[in-house]
Amino acid sequence: MLHSENVSFSYPQTNRSCGLLSLSLHQGESALVHGPSGCGKSTLARCLAGLIPHLYHGQMNGDVWIGERNTKEMQSWEIAREVGFVFQNPAAQMVASTVEDELLFGLENLGLPKEEIKTRLDFVVDQFQLNSFLKRSPYTLSGGEQQKLSLAAIIAMQPSVLIMDEPLSMLDSSSAYEFINLLIEQQEEGKSLVFFEHRLPYLQDFPGLKRIPPGIASNEQPGSQIPTLPYPEKAEAYSIRVQGLTVSFGKKKILEDLNLEFKGGELVALVGKNGSGKTTLLRSLAGLQPYEGSIRVLGDGQNESDLPRLNMVFQNPDTQLFNPTVREEILYKIQQPNHELYEWLIQALKLENYQETQPLLLSEGEKRRLALAITIMHPHQHGILLDEPSLGQDQRHKDLLIEILKTISQAGYLVFFATHDIELAAHADRMILISEQGIIADGPTRNILQNQNAWQQAGLILPHWIAP
Amino acid sequence: MKWKNRKPFISTDLEEASPLRNFDPRAKLFLSLCASVVVMLPLQRLVIFLGIYIIFMIWARLFSRFLKQLDKIKWVLIFLFLVDWLVVSLQLAVEVTLRLTVVTSVFTVLIATTTPGELALALERLGLPYRFAFSIRLAFQSLSMLEQEWQAILEAQKSRGVFSDIMNIRTIFTKVGDLVSLTVPAIVLATRQAWVITESATARGFDSPMRKPYRQLSFTTRDWVLGIISAGLVLTLIFWR
Numbered sequence: 001m002l003h004s005e006n007v008s009f010s011y012p013q014t015n016r017s018c019g020l021l022s023l024s025l026h027q028g029e030s031a032l033v034h035g036p037s038g039c040g041k042s043t044l045a046r047c048l049a050g051l052i053p054h055l056y057h058g059q060m061n062g063d064v065w066i067g068e069r070n071t072k073e074m075q076s077w078e079i080a081r082e083v084g085f086v087f088q089n090p091a092a093q094m095v096a097s098t099v100e101d102e103l104l105f106g107l108e109n110l111g112l113p114k115e116e117i118k119t120r121l122d123f124v125v126d127q128f129q130l131n132s133f134l135k136r137s138p139y140t141l142s143g144g145e146q147q148k149l150s151l152a153a154i155i156a157m158q159p160s161v162l163i164m165d166e167p168l169s170m171l172d173s174s175s176a177y178e179f180i181n182l183l184i185e186q187q188e189e190g191k192s193l194v195f196f197e198h199r200l201p202y203l204q205d206f207p208g209l210k211r212i213p214p215g216i217a218s219n220e221q222p223g224s225q226i227p228t229l230p231y232p233e234k235a236e237a238y239s240i241r242v243q244g245l246t247v248s249f250g251k252k253k254i255l256e257d258l259n260l261e262f263k264g265g266e267l268v269a270l271v272g273k274n275g276s277g278k279t280t281l282l283r284s285l286a287g288l289q290p291y292e293g294s295i296r297v298l299g300d301g302q303n304e305s306d307l308p309r310l311n312m313v314f315q316n317p318d319t320q321l322f323n324p325t326v327r328e329e330i331l332y333k334i335q336q337p338n339h340e341l342y343e344w345l346i347q348a349l350k351l352e353n354y355q356e357t358q359p360l361l362l363s364e365g366e367k368r369r370l371a372l373a374i375t376i377m378h379p380h381q382h383g384i385l386l387d388e389p390s391l392g393q394d395q396r397h398k399d400l401l402i403e404i405l406k407t408i409s410q411a412g413y414l415v416f417f418a419t420h421d422i423e424l425a426a427h428a429d430r431m432i433l434i435s436e437q438g439i440i441a442d443g444p445t446r447n448i449l450q451n452q453n454a455w456q457q458a459g460l461i462l463p464h465w466i467a468p
Numbered sequence: 469m470k471w472k473n474r475k476p477f478i479s480t481d482l483e484e485a486s487p488l489r490n491f492d493p494r495a496k497l498f499l500s501l502c503a504s505v506v507v508m509l510p511l512q513r514l515v516i517f518l519g520i521y522i523i524f525m526i527w528a529r530l531f532s533r534f535l536k537q538l539d540k541i542k543w544v545l546i547f548l549f550l551v552d553w554l555v556v557s558l559q560l561a562v563e564v565t566l567r568l569t570v571v572t573s574v575f576t577v578l579i580a581t582t583t584p585g586e587l588a589l590a591l592e593r594l595g596l597p598y599r600f601a602f603s604i605r606l607a608f609q610s611l612s613m614l615e616q617e618w619q620a621i622l623e624a625q626k627s628r629g630v631f632s633d634i635m636n637i638r639t640i641f642t643k644v645g646d647l648v649s650l651t652v653p654a655i656v657l658a659t660r661q662a663w664v665i666t667e668s669a670t671a672r673g674f675d676s677p678m679r680k681p682y683r684q685l686s687f688t689t690r691d692w693v694l695g696i697i698s699a700g701l702v703l704t705l706i707f708w709r
Contacts, residue, residue, distance in 0.1 A: 046667075049671060051667055051670060054670070055666070055667060055670055076670050076671075076673075076675060077673040077675050077676035077677075077678075080671055080672055080673035083671075084671070085671040087664070087667070087668060092661060092665070092668075093664060093667075093668035094668075095665055095668055095669050095672075097583050097584045097585055097605075097609050098583065101583075101585045104682050105669075106672035106673060107682065108679055108680060108681055108682050109672060109673035109674060109676040109678075109679050110676070110678070111676060111680050113680075114682060139612075139613065153672070157673075286627065288627070311628075312627055314620065314623070314624050316620065316657075318653055318657055318660070319617075319621045319623075319624040319625075319653050319657065320621075320624045320628070321652075321653065321656075322653055332628065332649075333628055333630060360656060374628060375627075375628075378627075378628050
């Protein structure tokens with residue numbers, strides 16, 4: 001059904017290359033291709049789906065066959081009939097303004113009669129329980145719902161093979177399990193599935209999954225040695241008090257009457273489902289979000305009315321990068337840079353070899369580390385906030401990240417991160433569980449991990465490999 | 469502390485309660501075309517048209533939406549009015565302001581009652597190749613997303629001190645330099661978004677020669693009535709002596 005031999009690809013501008021991938025899948029079989037961040041998994045996924053060589057310039061070696069036909073000799077719309085592709089970011093791939101139009105897009109392209117389109121539309125709406133969403137904009141759905149919609153839009157086209165590029169990376173645990181169950185059903189119906197993924201534990205029980213050895217070398221070398229250097233600055237003792245925090249978007253209250261207290265030196269994880277208000281809480285603490293209530297810092301010699309100075313690391317590093325070199329990017333707008341801190345950062349974040357590199361040429365993992373360096377370098381009297389810091393990161397990067405965050409918190413700063421990645425959150429000293437109803441639980445991480453009721457209330461599944 | 473939540477510059481929400489929502493998008497496009505012609509007419513006729521168009525918007529339950537949109541561009545209107553008045557004449561200032569107001573009202577009526585998909589289908593039925601109609605649909609759809617991206621860039625850059633200097637003659641060059649910190653990420657993100665959608669559409673057979681649209685448009689009596697009234701009004705204003 002799907003067969004590839006020694007597939008590799010090199011990009012003309014950067015000379016970065018990836019490969020080799022050989023696999024052979026028959027009807028109803030599944031494979032998992034795994035490898036470190038930056039090793040070219042996404043590129044190889046595009047080779048299998050025929051987007052390479054049809055849409056990208058560069059050198060593709062090796063061949064991909066769908067049935068008896070080589071993808072190089074097929075038109076891209078012919079490939080689309082046989083191979084469905086699920087992208088990493090479900091929101092970015094939406095082409096229509098309503099859920100119904102999104103489902104219809106591929107069906108219209110197949111040139112099917114109206115009755116057949118109606119039958120298939122009804123089928124996927126029913127199978128994926130999308131009935132109540134049909135007239136809504138895809139952008140208003142939660143991450144889990146968006147990923148379900150993107151799968152439904154492809155399943156409606158009835159391809160024989162599904163290629164998925166990190167489909168779980170943006171999903172919380174319960175959405176991830178729900179998505180996997182839908183895929184198991186697809187496999188049972190005879191579809192062949194190929195996962196490119198590094199949240200491997202979620203797939204460990206997937207029936208009959210073949211693991212494909214990477215055979216690919218990473219362009220990055222992070223995590224080979226976790227930094228043990230002490231953070232060069234110490235913070236004074238302080239606490240941050242949040243009282244009656246309420247944030248509304250129109251008539252909808254995203255956060256309502258939240259009361260929290262943080263101390264300098266804490267490493268705190270905020271865990272909740274997609275859409276539970278995690279980012280909104282961080283933005284409020286960073287002073288970026290209009291809110292009602294009060295956020296005050298106490299006890300570091302300032303007036304009680306002072307707002308905390310917390311810097312935030314945003315989800316998408318591309319919103320910040322524009323300078324010609326990594327060095328200039330990190331030092332931009334810093335009046336009197338602390339050179340000791342700069343040296344610590346580039347070593348700890350494994351950026352020392354890229355100081356003169358143009359930031360936009362870095363890999364996604366490197367860009368994320370650079371965004372963290374920018375945030376830490378900028379004066380942050382009370383600490384840092386991070387929004388989904390592990391998105392798209394492999395285990396080595398997560399280990400590196402958590403060590404750096406621990407080092408900063410040990411210097412007396414608050415480190416507060418929002419995540420749907422429970423593996424990462426399990427490393428924090430304190431965990432806060434949040435849902436649309438508000439704070440469900442708050443306490444030492446070990447206690448929260450043992451509180452099954454709280455996880456149920458938050459609508460999350462605690463994966464068995466994390467539960468203490 | 470109480471802050472004011474920021475509203476999008478161009479709202480793409482649909483006004484489901486408007487009676488225009490159920491009209492054929494081709495009739496609404498024709499209405500927009502007629503109104504665009506009126507923009508070129510002299511002041512007196514422009515005022516008459518705007519008066520009639522405001523009554524029409526009140527009937528279509530779109531007047532408050534029009535006022536909100538006008539509120540968002542009030543500083544542009546005031547600036548242009550003052551410059552034209554001080555540099556040329558009061559009449560030109562009034563004309564330019566009214567023309568911009570008419571354009572805003574036309575845009576509001578179309579955006580508030582037509583989905584990007586319906587607009588693309590109408591353009592396709594009017595003979596525009598699907599590829600171009602699809603691009604226009606995506607452009608309309610992406611308005612709010614691009615605005616969100618712009619907001620994210622602004623926040624990310626402000627959080628590292630961009631635009632924090634007090635405005636004076638010494639810092640003016642710094643401010644211009646700061647603009648680069650917004651434009652480069654904006655171009656990068658917009659290009660990337662366009663590329664992801666291209667990939668997504670291609671992976672679902674966008675370039676298939678066999679494509680057949682599922683939905684059909686039907687031009688009914690009410691659409692003919694709207695078209696005839698629009699054309700009649702414009703012709704009257706043009707040829708009226």
